[in-house]
Amino acid sequence: MTLKKIIIAASLALSVAAAAFAEEPSKATAAAGSSSAMTAPAGSGATATAAPTTQAPAPAATAPAAAAPIKHKELKANKAITISMFAIIIAVTMAVVVKAASKTKSAADFYAAGGGITGTQNGWAIAGDYMSAASFLGISGLISLYGYDGFMYSVGWLVAYITVLLIVAEPCRNAGKYTLGDILSFRTSPKPVRAFAAISTVSVSTFYLTAQMVGAGKLMALLVGIPYKSSIIGVGILMVGYVVFGGMTATTWVQIIKAGLLMTGAFLLSVLVMAKAGFNPIGFFDTIVSNPNIQDHVSKMVLKDGIIMSGMDAGQRFLEPGLYLKNPLDQISLGMALVLGTAGMPHILMRFFTVPTAQAARKSVIIAMFIIGGFYILTTLLGFGSAIHLSPQGITAVDKGGNMATLMLAQQMGADISPIVGDLFLAFLCAVAFATILAVVSGLVLAASAAIAHDIYVNVIKDGHADQHEQVFAARVTSFVVGACGIVIGIAAEKQNVAHLVALAFAVAASGNLPVVVLSLFWRKFNTAGVISGLVVGTVASIALVMVSPNMTYPKVVAAGAKKVVAAMEQKQAALPPGTTLSENDAKALAKAREDAKQDGTSMVGLEKPLFTLKNPGIISIPLGFMAAIIGCLAFPSRRSEEMFDEVYVRQNTGIGMAKAIDH
């Protein structure tokens, strides 16, 4: 009881302090937010959505010249309705937390909901944990701007679950307890292995969390006009509240509620889009191909590659690959990171400890696959629907990356019925986005805290000698600290380009975590040295490759691109009849390019241009991670690890001895 009071007092103190901190600079942020300077909002994770704005100086040279006159559409949610919907979500989730808090007494309750989540519930929770705002807003945006390539991009996010289903879900349920460290330390020297596993878990979670927090802040600022810092603090306090008081039970229910809301929103909107097409899928595709706005948009995009195309040909081109994903190697590299990384994500692995049996784990992955896959298929309808009804030009006018497409579509489809319906529908989707952010960040905070409290504190520092009360206390304090750090990082990273961090999180999970998990479960010879070398090399290689990749900002490259724009603009100006000036957009582009052309210096690690040309390091770092794990293990063989393999292998295949692992 006293523990709860202390935590309540502490979180109140934090929220007051945070509010005071946010008060002062909030005016400046509000002004910046409303001035429609929307460079890359909700970069929350669409790994590549924000990329074109920063990565492609060359195409930018021609883009401004081709800018068509566009009706500038405002996207502002009705504040009163939206805030009340947020309030409903907060009230419902808080009720869940209160209920969960009374049930959270032991470490197993806190980390794994006492193993009392059913397969179906866990399936919805996995879907809720996995689909971030990037899936919800980013992918439909990509489809609305680049057609087929956006759809192709979404496929890997589902196929990734085959690896989860076939390779990791059931063995982890049978061999693990709460964390990645539990699985890896079974037949190795527990202390060093747990310490490295915890570091890896915390770094993956931090990368992902930072991207989510920054996305959350920008999205809230853009949609409801809540200043960036206040949004981050608000989201942060809720997330800390869910995790600290309700542990895994509350986090699970927040994720289930979110998945339900997300599917409802996507389904309703898809029905409206298909109703406009008379529920005729072929007719729907005909409208895409014959839409003059899409045709115009595509012909401008292909013109950059020197191809002249118009009319139906251009419309058809929208349904063909290559408008957005131009580097196949990068694509394959991302695919590898998704297919192997999802199965190495600590917050996803952790979900399998919440169900009682391997059968329930299996069922939960299959349910999650149907929800996630169904969602991406609906996303296609939303993306193409946005392109038809809002025009790609209208979407880019609001946000260059297309992140606002779904929300704009909701408003328009609703408003076609009645203006108030449009406002309600937009507010509902904003609330879905809000719930989405909360569900994903809570899962991440829980995973990171479990690694620190369970692996480092209880098992490394206290040698596993901590009673239930102390374990739960440690878990709560850690979650509180991790959440507070998340808030601070989120605020500090406001101006950073965080879009690549999600890809980095997947790359680290695929190159560091997955090889050692698979080898621990399936290879007799695997041992301590293998785990450590695999984790270290996989993680360091992914991070290092990203540091020297085109994801970083290279001032000299930016300047070179800007110089081309300046040259093109000046040429255009010279070609104009005397007395006339450049259009407003062109003049703006010219001024910005002149400014950018002055940039000089090197990237964060002191490079003038990228050393590694791919944005996704997986294709190199994943084989490196596997090789390091195997070489490290063969260099320092361990008899004990080999002798214990039978136990691990029998356990992971059959679940024998599992009850012991839960009560322990």
Next chain:
Amino acid sequence: MAEKKYDWSAIARNPKFVELHHKKSAFLFGWWMFSCAYYFLLPIGAAYTPGIFRVKVIGPVNVGYVFALSQFFVSWGIALYYSHVANKDFDRLTRELIDELHK
């Protein structure tokens, strides 16, 4: 704590376990490889054989679109098939093994 001490290496040599292990390994690895191969055909095909992806199937819907959409159904199909085989075969073998151990 543990009510029963298991002799793990004896279980690992138990014919029931060996059968389970062989069936499971072949199934899991085989289908995992198939799903990866099928998935990576998508980015590779889109990049190197765009001509095939462009061929229209019904109205404006082309091979590329149908192929990308098929990825979803193939993944679901593998998942359901695995669930069917696991519920029928793997779980039965596991149960028989456990019953034998608790005799």
